[in-house]
Amino acid sequence: xxxxxxxxxxxxTKQTAKILGIIRIGTVQKMCKDGILPAAQMGxxxxxxxxxxxxxxxxxxxxxxxxxxxxxxxxxxELAGEKGASGQALAEAHAAIIxxxxxxx
Numbered sequence: 001x002x003x004x005x006x007x008x009x010x011x012x013t014k015q016t017a018k019i020l021g022i023i024r025i026g027t028v029q030k031m032c033k034d035g036i037l038p039a040a041q042m043g044x045x046x047x048x049x050x051x052x053x054x055x056x057x058x059x060x061x062x063x064x065x066x067x068x069x070x071x072x073x074x075x076x077x078e079l080a081g082e083k084g085a086s087g088q089a090l091a092e093a094h095a096a097i098i099x100x101x102x103x104x105x
Contacts, residue, residue, distance in 0.1 A: 004054050010047040019053075021099040027092050 007015070013028040016037065022028055029046055032039035038052035 004050065007050050009050050011050055011053070013046050013048070016048045016053070019099075020096045022092055022096050024092060027096070031096075 007019075011019070013025050013032065017023070017025055017028045020028070028037070028048075031037045032041070032046040032048065037048050038056060039046045039048045041047075
């Protein structure tokens with residue numbers, strides 16, 4: 001379990017990937033670029049806002065399980081529709097969503 005107060009106020013994509021349980025840093029970068037994660041680009045680097053990420057998890061926790069499943073299915077379908085979306089990328093996205101829901105508990 002993540003102790004949010006021990007984390008810096010802005011997280012690198014590597015730190016964010018570790019929190020979300022994502023293997024590929026590129027997946028986190030894409031989530032930042034697409035606005036899925038609360039992030040800002042600084043030069044070629046992305047920084048994720050720790051407190052907004054935590055609030056995002058809290059909001060996910062407030063949602064009912066059926067809502068989470070619908071959201072997960074929507075995101076996976078969106079990724080599947082993108083050119084070159086692989087089974088590995090979809091599996092990582094699904095795992096990240098599940099991990100986010102678990103962290104919110």
